[in-house]
Amino acid sequence: MKSWYLLFCKPREELRAKQNLALQGVESxxxxxxxxxxxxxxxxxxLVESPLFPNYLFINFDPTEFSVSRIHSTRGASRIVGCREAMTPISDDLLASIKQRVEWHTPEETGAISKGDKVTFIEGPFSELDAIFEQSDSQQRCFVLFNIMGQQKRINVDISSIKAL
Structure with missing residues (x-):
């Protein structure tokens, strides 16, 4: 039965593995x-596109129809995670959730605020206070410079809790 599995790839070889698996007819x-x-x-x-999970690739195939050793010998691929005696498939719900979160995190949204822009908090304990946007990280969080008692402090906040002024 066709299921999703997690493939560990060689360092910075995710795209190569994806392309070579596609040539073999394996969805990834x-x-x-x-x-x-x-x-x-x-x-x-x-702004560049980077893998959300470096060195990992999701693959969809049926182990009874497609040889696991062919996947392991694919250029860029290393091994299927949890592939000792019984392979562990990944839940379709988990993969759908990841896809939904990645689609939400588009370049337009992160590109709307750039370093040095003034932002205001729209929720949380700092609601309606202003700060200066410094940078975003890869997990839907960002760093802002916030004035507290006359000193500028760098804090890590959820990117959805701020908006540009």
């Missing part, structure tokens, strides 16, 4: 999210 899913990357040429950083 690699959740990608936008992430701010800094470099010498771009000190402010640029």
């Amino acid at each position: 899913y690699l959740p990608m999210i936008p992430q701010q990357k800094k470099s010498k040429s771009s000190p402010n950083g640029k």
Whole structure:
């Protein structure tokens, strides 16, 4: 029976494994999210797509019809997680939840607020107070600079709890 499984890939080889599995007819899913990357040429950083789970790829296949050893020998792939004696399939509900969260986390939403922008809290203990957006991380949270008692403090908050002014 066809099910979803978790494939551990070689470092930074998720896309190669995905492409090579597609050539073999194996369906796969690699959740990608936008992430701010800094470099010498771009000190402010640029928005790039990065895997939500580095080194991991979700694959959908039937182990009775497609050889597990073919997947393990695919370029970029390392091994199926939990594949010792009995393979452990991943719940369809869990995968649907991941897909929904990744779709919510679009570049337009994170790109709407950039470093140095003034933001206000729309919920939580700091509701209706202002801060300065510093950066977002890859897990739907962000860092803001907040003035507390005359000092500027860096705090980590849920990105859904702020909006741009």
